[in-house]
Amino acid sequence: MPRPAPISFVLSLFRPFLVFTRVEILGGTLLLVASVIALAWANSPWTAAYTWLWDRQISIGLEGYTLEGSLAFWINDFLMAFFFLLVGMEIKRELVLGELNTLKKAALPAIAAIGGMVVPASIYTLINWGNVEAMRGWGIPMATDIAFALGMLRLAGHRVPGALFIFLGALAIIDDLGAILVIAFFYTESLNVSALGIGALLLGVMGVMNAFNVRRAGLYLLVGAPLWLAVYESGVHPTIAGVLTGMMIPARRRSGELPTIVESAQSLVATAARADLSDEDKHAALSALEEEVRKAQAPLEAVEYTLHPYISYGVLPLFALANAGVVLLGASFGLFLDSVTLGILFGLFVGKPVGIFGFTWLATRLGIAQLPRGVGLTHVMGAAMLGGIGFTMALFIGGLAFDAGSVMHTEAKLGVFSGSILAAVAGLSFIYSRKPVADPAVST
Template sequence: MSIKGILHNPAAGGVLLLSCALAAVFMASVPSLQWFDRIWDIPASVNLGNFSLEMSLREWINDALMAVFFFLAGLEIKREMVAGRLSSVKKSTLPVMAALGGMLFPALIYAAFNSGNPETAGGWGIPMATDIAFAVGVLSVLGDRVPAGVKIFLMTLAVVDDLGAIVVLALFYPVHPVDWMYFGFMTFILAVLVVMNIRNVRRRSVYLLLGLVLWYFTYMSGIHATVAGVLLAMTIPSGMSVQDADGNMRKLIDPRVLGLESRLSPLVNLLIVPLFALANAGVAFRPEALAGGMSPVVPGIFFGLLLGKPAGIFLFSFLSIKSGLAVLPAGVKWSHVAAVGMLGGIGFTMSIFIDNLSFADQMITDTGKLAILVTSVIAMVLGLVSMAFACKKQINH
């Protein structure tokens, strides 16, 4: 495989992400290597004239670099909404319904285990998200045996899932109480970006410059700064109308936006997300951490991802099809839908992200991370086996 092929291969990003997560856990568990985790607490600052912003390296990764991750996610969501698989009701009903079920059931299961515990009840958003890099990476292992319709269904579902997780993050997981002055500044910059979009201003440098300002005001407002990445992506003009051979106008994605996605994808998948794993997945397998297995956080996350995700995705898909709201894509069988549901249980990146914001007690946070890591690996294996079985069953028929 060429270097270009590796850079754009979802499996490569998934393997690197898992390797970094396991490396972080290993170094946190070995006493002589625990200095590594302290590196992320080193302060770093940006100074421009009278302006100064200082955060730890971990905070720069979580608040700044991950904003680029969310920016790319926003571009992918908008692409699908403008001219892709979410551009019409007919195309979007099945993945939207499946994603809703896959978010609702895990949250309810987590809440059932934690509703009586005020210290852990806030983690209901942890099992709601699917890690698209891992899920698509697992599919790529099976290659051409997986029908194209299954890949499209999973990717579209994951895009909707990302959108839902972003909304939950923005509304229910503020970093600190909202500073309404900075929220007003943020809203003003966002309004300027929207007006630029309406007036079809296409100079990306202007959007990116205002995006930096938007990020700062979002950070200062108390809303998680990464939300600025999604807001910026949604304001960048990405659609263009062209006339086809029959004289009808069709909506297409601006090639320049596709080019931006293509350039950002390797940066995000092979650098930013693995860095996030290195900085945040370092949970030691020590007795005090493992003792957290008695916490209701563990069954909430475990059963939320391994039971809630597949059950919600399958049930809502079944109901939407049986009610006539949607149809199964060509080549997709119910066994494929069940396997996609299991792959949806791979939480990882977004789950760890929300785990970091959910609890005041660091021990509970670490317990949540361990539960996410173990459960995601189990979901990965079960998803791979169930998808391989579904594809083999289809070939035999």
């Protein structure tokens, strides 16, 4: 029996995260466009302007304390902290409410993600064994770009079951968590214990706020600002502050108040639909309805929904524009055959599918986990190939592993680009070579 229109309307407002996949797809397209522009710009007659722009120094601060850095620094360390804030919220949402909230649900994507991190890192390590400087890049091929991977999978449409989207999304979330831990523990040069202590204190303040059910998300973001500064001064990459802040924002709704809120919302919808009311009264009813919906949302859900388009349409394309520019004109062909390039390329293109598929197959054979309903191993292989699209996180780790503008940094970018492109082409080709599923269901 269909729900009455007012209830359907209200419930639709209660689920803003349903549009996230569409945002990811368009955001992935913009990311790709920004990358192409960066490559074209870096290899054009205006290549000097490209370098000059991102090297411009910008100072921000108050009297007695000023933070100065290049435009690239403010994008990679400050703006990307908001991306990692979103990642932290996505991780918490999945752990508390989503596909990772029970051991049974989390088992298969977790095992697949571990395989998708261990095997690529091992391949890179084997190829670069003995080269101390190159070994710093071992974490680069571990990452999966969720926007690109899900976007490519969505292009397959009816050829894959809907449950495969959930599997790949959960896998990518765990993959992001692994990448964050790698950044925190393996790409930290030195530690300022005093600053780290201040950061721990601020994190404790957010923990107390969460324990006392403080639900104003703005207060968490307010504490998150000095936390970013403390983490930056500590020597740990400051984007980690974004992850920690995101994981502190409450994720659960006020379930006890929901019936009252729904009843009030239904009344307001009915009021707004009355023909005998003035437009002013109708707008007042709709404003009151917005307030009722806001009450029903979890703080994490509200921030995530608000922030997501700005990250996908703004921060990430800007990051790509600033970091994807690789000067190829006049470059030696040897760059494409260097161990750093090949380690990342084979890590993403070969290591990712072997790790994800291999660990998934092993887990199901041993009875540790089960495949989602309607998903077969051939579907997993297609998703595993698309898991080799590293891009955003891989470029980010590459910037931490190697000095900007260095030969190895250029090689790392080449490896990320070539490995990700090959993974996308191979993954889509494999999926399109399979028969369409009878009922794609759910997420498509």
